[in-house]
Amino acid sequence: MTAAPALSDHDSRLKVPPSIDFLGGVGTVTGSKFLVRSGDSRVLVDCGLFQGLAPLRRRNWQRPPVDVTELDAVVLTHAHLDHCGYLPVLVREGWRGPVYVTPGTAALVEIVLRDSAHLLMEEAAHANTHGWSKHRPALPLYDDRDAERALSCLRVVDFGTPTTIAEGVELEFGEAGHILGSAWARLELGGRSAVFSGDMGRQAHRLLAPPRARPECDVLVMESTYGAREHRDEGASDELAELITSTVAGGGSVLIPAFAVDRTEVLLIELAKLMRAGAIPEVPVLVDSPMALASLRVYRRAIGERWAEIRSDLAGGDPFAVPNLQELRTVEESMRANHPRMPSIVISASGMASGGRVLHHLTHLLPDRRNTVVIVGFAAAGTRARQLVDGATQLKIHGRYVPVRARVGVLEGFSAHADSDELVAWANSAASAPGTTFLVHGEPAASAELARRLGVELGWNAVVPRDGEHVVV
Structure with a gap:
C-alpha cells in the first residue's frame, strides 16, 4: 500500500478553515481591528485608535497586535479615528502594503490622519511647555511623517466592485450610510464569506442615502453602538x-x-x-x-x-x-x-x-x-x-x-449611528441568516442586548466575542 504524500506546511495552512481574531472594538466602541486569516493570507479589517478610558488609550502604545511582516492587506470601512486612526502606527512599525478604501473614505482619511498627527504633536508640545503630562518628555503616538506614509498606502475600490486583495480573498464594499464613504465589507474566503458592517447609518440621515441591504454571508460581524437603545428623532x-x-x-x-x-x-x-x-x-x-x-x-x-x-x-x-x-x-x-x-x-x-x-x-x-x-x-x-x-x-x-x-x-436625534431597531432590520435584510453573528463595537450592555434581540426575534446564533478571541468562519 502506497503511503499518502506528506503535506507541506503551505498545503497544511491552505486546509485550515478561515478565521477571525477580535483585536479591538470588543467591549468598547473604539479601537476596531479584526484580523482575518484565510490560507496563507492575512487581512486586517479596520485599524482604529482606542479612545476614552485610560486603560484603553494605553493599548495604543503597546506593540501592534498583528505582525506587520505577515499582513497582506488592510481594509478600512470608513474614516472615523476609531476605525482608521491606528494606521500610522502600523506604518511606523514597517507596514507598507495596500490599504483598501472607497473613494469617499480616501478623501476623508487624508484629512483625518493628517489632523490626528497634527493634534498628537500639538498636544505633546503643549504638555511639555505647561508640564501637565507625567511623561518627560511627552511624545506623540505618531507624527505627520507616519501619517503621510500611511496615506501613500491607500488603494481605492468603488462600491459594488469585487476586487481580489490577497491570495484567495475577494473584497466588495457596499454603502453603509454612516458618513460619506462608509461601507460594509464582504470578504469571500475560499468558499466561505464574512461581512463586516463597519458603522451602520440611519434610514433618515440628513445627507446620505440609506444603507444598502446586507449581502448573504456565513458570518456577520456587526456593530452594536446603539444595540440597546432607540433614537428619539421626534422633537x-x-x-x-x-x-x-x-x-x-x-x-x-x-x-x-x-x-x-x-x-x-x-x-x-x-x-x-x-x-x-x-x-x-x-x-x-x-x-x-x-x-x-x-x-x-x-x-x-x-x-x-x-x-x-x-x-x-x-x-x-x-x-x-x-x-x-x-x-x-x-x-x-x-x-x-x-x-x-x-x-x-x-x-x-x-x-x-x-x-x-x-x-x-x-x-x-x-x-x-x-x-x-x-x-x-x-x-x-x-x-x-x-x-x-x-x-x-x-x-x-x-x-x-x-x-x-x-x-x-x-440630543440623541442627531446620531449618525443606526439604533437597535435599524440594526436588527439591516441584519435581517438578506434572504437567509448567517451561521453566526458577532456583535462588536459596542459597550457590553449594548452588545449583549442586541445579541439577545437577534436570538429572540430572529432565532439567530448571536454572540458577543471576547477581546482577543479567535473564531473559525
Missing part, C-alpha cells in the same frame, strides 16, 4: 431650538462638541433650516475645526458632483449656507471664540471632547452659567463628553479641574 429639532433660543436670550453662547466628519455637516443643515424657519435667532455660527472645514469641502464636492451616496433631494444649492457662518482657521481666531463678543453658536471638534480645540472652549465656557454645552453624538465611557452626559461637576482639562456650571443638553 430633536425643537429641543435644539429651545436650548439655543433660551441660552441666547440669557446672554450666553452654545458650544457643540461635534465630530468633524459628518456631524458638523448635519448640524449646519439643521441650523440653516431652523434659522430659515425663524425658530432660532440668526446669531453667529462659528465652526472651529480645520478638519471639519476640510471635510465640509469634500461634502460640498460630493453634493455638487451628485455622488450616489448623497440623498437625491440635496442636488443643487448649498445646504450648509447658514447666515453669519464664520469658518475659524487660525489659532488666533480660535482663541477669540473662547470669549464671544455676542451670543454665538460654536461647533468644534472633537465630538467626545477627547482632544482638539473644543477643550479650550470648554475651559472658558463651562464655568459660566449663561452658557450651554450640547452633546449630539455617542459619548464613549471615559471621555469628557460622557462625563458631561453623566452629570460631572468638574472636568479635568490639560491638568486642571474646570467647574461645570453651564447647562448641559443631550
Whole structure:
C-alpha cells in the first residue's frame, strides 16, 4: 500500500478553515481591528485608535497586535479615528502594503490622519511647555511623517466592485450610510464569506442615502453602538431650538462638541433650516475645526458632483449656507471664540471632547452659567463628553479641574449611528441568516442586548466575542 504524500506546511495552512481574531472594538466602541486569516493570507479589517478610558488609550502604545511582516492587506470601512486612526502606527512599525478604501473614505482619511498627527504633536508640545503630562518628555503616538506614509498606502475600490486583495480573498464594499464613504465589507474566503458592517447609518440621515441591504454571508460581524437603545428623532429639532433660543436670550453662547466628519455637516443643515424657519435667532455660527472645514469641502464636492451616496433631494444649492457662518482657521481666531463678543453658536471638534480645540472652549465656557454645552453624538465611557452626559461637576482639562456650571443638553436625534431597531432590520435584510453573528463595537450592555434581540426575534446564533478571541468562519 502506497503511503499518502506528506503535506507541506503551505498545503497544511491552505486546509485550515478561515478565521477571525477580535483585536479591538470588543467591549468598547473604539479601537476596531479584526484580523482575518484565510490560507496563507492575512487581512486586517479596520485599524482604529482606542479612545476614552485610560486603560484603553494605553493599548495604543503597546506593540501592534498583528505582525506587520505577515499582513497582506488592510481594509478600512470608513474614516472615523476609531476605525482608521491606528494606521500610522502600523506604518511606523514597517507596514507598507495596500490599504483598501472607497473613494469617499480616501478623501476623508487624508484629512483625518493628517489632523490626528497634527493634534498628537500639538498636544505633546503643549504638555511639555505647561508640564501637565507625567511623561518627560511627552511624545506623540505618531507624527505627520507616519501619517503621510500611511496615506501613500491607500488603494481605492468603488462600491459594488469585487476586487481580489490577497491570495484567495475577494473584497466588495457596499454603502453603509454612516458618513460619506462608509461601507460594509464582504470578504469571500475560499468558499466561505464574512461581512463586516463597519458603522451602520440611519434610514433618515440628513445627507446620505440609506444603507444598502446586507449581502448573504456565513458570518456577520456587526456593530452594536446603539444595540440597546432607540433614537428619539421626534422633537430633536425643537429641543435644539429651545436650548439655543433660551441660552441666547440669557446672554450666553452654545458650544457643540461635534465630530468633524459628518456631524458638523448635519448640524449646519439643521441650523440653516431652523434659522430659515425663524425658530432660532440668526446669531453667529462659528465652526472651529480645520478638519471639519476640510471635510465640509469634500461634502460640498460630493453634493455638487451628485455622488450616489448623497440623498437625491440635496442636488443643487448649498445646504450648509447658514447666515453669519464664520469658518475659524487660525489659532488666533480660535482663541477669540473662547470669549464671544455676542451670543454665538460654536461647533468644534472633537465630538467626545477627547482632544482638539473644543477643550479650550470648554475651559472658558463651562464655568459660566449663561452658557450651554450640547452633546449630539455617542459619548464613549471615559471621555469628557460622557462625563458631561453623566452629570460631572468638574472636568479635568490639560491638568486642571474646570467647574461645570453651564447647562448641559443631550440630543440623541442627531446620531449618525443606526439604533437597535435599524440594526436588527439591516441584519435581517438578506434572504437567509448567517451561521453566526458577532456583535462588536459596542459597550457590553449594548452588545449583549442586541445579541439577545437577534436570538429572540430572529432565532439567530448571536454572540458577543471576547477581546482577543479567535473564531473559525
